[in-house]
Amino acid sequence: MRNKDVIKNSLGQSHEIIEKVVKPGDVVIDATAGNGYDTVFLAKLVGETGRVYSFDIQEQAILNTRKKLEDLGLAGRVVQIKDGHQNMDLYVKEKVKAVMFNLGYLPGGDHSIGTKADTTIAAIKKALQLIQVNGIVTVVVYYGGDSGFDEKEAVMEFIKGIEFRQFNVMKTEFVNQPNCPPILVCMEKLFE
Template identity: 60%
Template structure:
């Protein structure tokens, strides 16, 4: 059994320690629905998940998984960019999850972008409760993602350490640009 989990495993482990039944959470990038289902199970019948994506295919994949897991009623699927989170969700969020890059199995030309991702992170940080978290998994390499990774890391380095703690989990000896997990905890209200 491996001791060190990959970035996605770490993101789930961290979120699982923070999110409880009844919480309000956000999946900022629906993708194929895995994080949305994970979050829906964590918040239980009394909580709620807001799920964003700009691609119909991602929302269809997610809806199908939610139906199969019998948790669709806990989720609001939103066809819009995550940078518009504040149009749909009020303050009081416990956690926001991002998987940056492109839809697995989808068109690589459609991917998250630095300017909208940073805007979404900024708004998420304003909407989460103290000791709530924003969890990022940054996929990069191949044909996309380097510019976004660099811009996001630069933005995060500038966050006020009196208001936010930022932890990066990154394998440094693996090939092919392994994903990076980043957790941002809001320290103050």
């Protein structure tokens, strides 16, 4: 029997790390809103005085996220933006405590619409500029099936070149699981 409290999946690990960093009043970004689970998670963490910027390119993702937020009374904490995450710097003009990415496609949506290597890497670069010292960027890399292999390889290559004096970069993955289990990448800003 598996002990889920000891080893969580990549998404669970990202939430655990974010929970240790984000406090009420913080400003954060959900770079890939999807069905809204991370946006809701972040909205609860930042509290009434904080703010979440939530990005997605798909109208269905925006609607799914809005419904969850409204049902939980959290909509006032979130700025939803229907635009690509690579444009986050056009909307966010302040330093943020955390940025979360879940790569791939909208669960239950059109698999032909998903994150792509070029825009994802551009977005990660902008997230690294927006993050404050001691802030964290998490990226859960979903790949396999019908998409994501090229993006995974490009992101893994990109993170190797992040300046080690400015950022700690960690990658965790399950190496003995079948079917391309997601990979978690965390980037912590050490210095400005």
